[in-house]
Amino acid sequence: MSVGLKKNGNGNGNGxxxxxxxGVTKSGESNTSRQWPNSxxxxxLHQHDTKTNPLPKFNYKKEVKKLNFKALKKDLLKLMTESxxxxxxxxxxxxxxxxxxxxxxxxxxxxxxxxxxxxxHRFSPQDSxxxxxxxxxxxxxxxxxxxxxxxxxxxSDLMVLAGxxxxxxxxxxxxxxxxxxxxxxxxxxxxxxxxxxEPLAVNRYGDPKDRSSLEAPLAASHFQLVYVNPQGVEGKxxxxxTAMDVRETFGRMGMNDVETAALTVGGHSIGRAHGNGNPDxxxxxxxxxxxxxxxxxxxxxxxxxxxxxxxxxxxxxxTNPDKWDHQYLDLLLNYEWESKKSPAGAxxxxxINLEEDKKxxxxxxxxxxxxxxxTDADMAMAMDPEYRKISERFYKEPKFFEDSFARAWFxxxxxxxxxxxxxxxxxxxxxxxxxxxxxxxxxxxxNVNKVKKMISATSLSTSDxxxxxxxxxxxxxxxxxxxxxxxARIRLAPMKDWEANxxxxxxxxxxxxxxIANKSGATVADTIILAGNVGLEKAIKKAGSKVKVxxxxxxxxxSQEQTELKSFKWLEPLHDGFRNYVKADYSVMPEExxxxxxxxxxxxxxxxxxxxxxxRVLGTNHESAKEKGVxxxxxxxLTNDFFINLLDMKYTWKPTGKNSYDLVDRKTNKVKYxxxxxxxxxxxxxxxxxxxxxxxxxxxxxxxIKDFVKIWTKIMNADRQSYGKLN
Numbered sequence: 001m002s003v004g005l006k007k008n009g010n011g012n013g014n015g016x017x018x019x020x021x022x023g024v025t026k027s028g029e030s031n032t033s034r035q036w037p038n039s040x041x042x043x044x045l046h047q048h049d050t051k052t053n054p055l056p057k058f059n060y061k062k063e064v065k066k067l068n069f070k071a072l073k074k075d076l077l078k079l080m081t082e083s084x085x086x087x088x089x090x091x092x093x094x095x096x097x098x099x100x101x102x103x104x105x106x107x108x109x110x111x112x113x114x115x116x117x118x119x120x121h122r123f124s125p126q127d128s129x130x131x132x133x134x135x136x137x138x139x140x141x142x143x144x145x146x147x148x149x150x151x152x153x154x155x156s157d158l159m160v161l162a163g164x165x166x167x168x169x170x171x172x173x174x175x176x177x178x179x180x181x182x183x184x185x186x187x188x189x190x191x192x193x194x195x196x197x198e199p200l201a202v203n204r205y206g207d208p209k210d211r212s213s214l215e216a217p218l219a220a221s222h223f224q225l226v227y228v229n230p231q232g233v234e235g236k237x238x239x240x241x242t243a244m245d246v247r248e249t250f251g252r253m254g255m256n257d258v259e260t261a262a263l264t265v266g267g268h269s270i271g272r273a274h275g276n277g278n279p280d281x282x283x284x285x286x287x288x289x290x291x292x293x294x295x296x297x298x299x300x301x302x303x304x305x306x307x308x309x310x311x312x313x314x315x316x317x318x319t320n321p322d323k324w325d326h327q328y329l330d331l332l333l334n335y336e337w338e339s340k341k342s343p344a345g346a347x348x349x350x351x352i353n354l355e356e357d358k359k360x361x362x363x364x365x366x367x368x369x370x371x372x373x374x375t376d377a378d379m380a381m382a383m384d385p386e387y388r389k390i391s392e393r394f395y396k397e398p399k400f401f402e403d404s405f406a407r408a409w410f411x412x413x414x415x416x417x418x419x420x421x422x423x424x425x426x427x428x429x430x431x432x433x434x435x436x437x438x439x440x441x442x443x444x445x446x447n448v449n450k451v452k453k454m455i456s457a458t459s460l461s462t463s464d465x466x467x468x469x470x471x472x473x474x475x476x477x478x479x480x481x482x483x484x485x486x487x488a489r490i491r492l493a494p495m496k497d498w499e500a501n502x503x504x505x506x507x508x509x510x511x512x513x514x515x516i517a518n519k520s521g522a523t524v525a526d527t528i529i530l531a532g533n534v535g536l537e538k539a540i541k542k543a544g545s546k547v548k549v550x551x552x553x554x555x556x557x558x559s560q561e562q563t564e565l566k567s568f569k570w571l572e573p574l575h576d577g578f579r580n581y582v583k584a585d586y587s588v589m590p591e592e593x594x595x596x597x598x599x600x601x602x603x604x605x606x607x608x609x610x611x612x613x614x615x616r617v618l619g620t621n622h623e624s625a626k627e628k629g630v631x632x633x634x635x636x637x638l639t640n641d642f643f644i645n646l647l648d649m650k651y652t653w654k655p656t657g658k659n660s661y662d663l664v665d666r667k668t669n670k671v672k673y674x675x676x677x678x679x680x681x682x683x684x685x686x687x688x689x690x691x692x693x694x695x696x697x698x699x700x701x702x703x704x705i706k707d708f709v710k711i712w713t714k715i716m717n718a719d720r721q722s723y724g725k726l727n
Contacts, residue, residue: 096271102163469532
């Protein structure tokens, strides 16, 4: 589950717990939570364990480059018209079905936290959402291709490529495609889908009149929907109100009005909806089906071909749903529409006095004509004033529309891949796109040791050096590969003004490091990371150790023009337990926020424990919590004092506020240290305490230093996956 970062009482909904409490039974009920409701379940971090991966040493990014790309494309295009008896293609083509598969796996992305992974569409709960009805059939149709190309083609890449090739098959020229999406092997446990328990539950908005009141990080208008209700707000036709939901949902996916309109128009320019029957006849979803169904769901007698039921709406969007054309816009803008019920009882819109020759063919009998329909979201493109302006321009300027849709589709399908350096394959576009967050390569060479000496000679403290490197790197999210130290965007808006980065202190430190970068020829990005390493090596030396901190050069510096403000604002750390920082009073506890940040950074529970202990003794706390958790008299020295004092029974802990505690000497009754909940959770949780005990042992002082350096290096280089091995 992912946390909703909203302040208490701000009218935008309270933050929700980013982690599950207790162990979950097969029925979904937590035994542990019933007995110990405040117990934290660390699955949000344990999911990074490789034990579930059947290919632990397989390098997908290397092996996918060996694919026979031409043969794969040929096979996918051929698949579109190879109708299977067990699931017949609509009038001989699977193009619409494959587009829907791709749409529904990439469409759950939200900018708040970069979740979820596209590969999670193979697992519950997503594989069994009512909005994904019969997409299990699309994956089975793709199985022969996955089987043929094996490990060199991930399911994640294949499921995105299928929709792109479907558009190519229908006659549309796409913007390109990149390989490189690695598969996951179990459901993502850290995606928060909402507090509801019933699909399509209503009243998801804090204020029904204000659609921006939708609880963060959610984007879909209803529980277990990918986008918005196709029948209208709360199932009632009202395109103007639906337009508000569409704008909010797609906006939370990083799309502006032009991109949103292009995706709606282009997304429905091919394919059709299915609702020709009684939805009560559908069998259980894949997760609820009997064992003999073998993962198939929603089965019904005579439920293939013309009698399919998916959304419940029935009909095609255009006359020829297997071919790319611009008829959608003609229908949208030049016809009157009326609201009607489909055979399945769903609300849809149908054109009034539509010419017979413009009606699509009937699925059961191609010699007959069938319905042509639009969803409430389709009608919103004509009835919302701003969307109508865009739709009219698309109609008048077909080339502008096709370019807008090609780019929007590429953005939709590549949002989780990060910058262009992560792209693989012959179809990846060369053009730089602002939303990618690309970083220019450095042009100069420099002497690393010389830069380190220049940094050491400054008056900057160990804390100053370590903090700026941490703040620069911590924004990286494994979920969508955004943020990180590469680009040195910490010196640009909006990062330089974030409260979490202590702007006044940051400005002072940056001035010194930028001067060193200019004199040495190093990039500011590399200089910042080197500064952190210099500070850390000083702290290690003070501890009596000779451990060195590895460094890999090659980071570039981004400009303000290369930094999309709207996109990068979502990376702001509103909490950082590693610096004992929480921006405001949230309903979510600080220890839960700590787990959320650790998860986004790709850390295990052990790595999180080690980092917290090290960051505290290094004196890197945020100015708002300067003394909390600093359990040492040797601040700036990388010792294991934090763990020693946390676990020492000569002290007792006493609460002094909601997130404040005093460590009191049992004999003298004097306060020795102060702490936050993010500190104390390492002693209260049994699993985290077991890690803390390891680092508190007398024989593990050196292990603690080595582990901290290893984890530090991992974070400093997390955003540089496409740059090869570290030096």
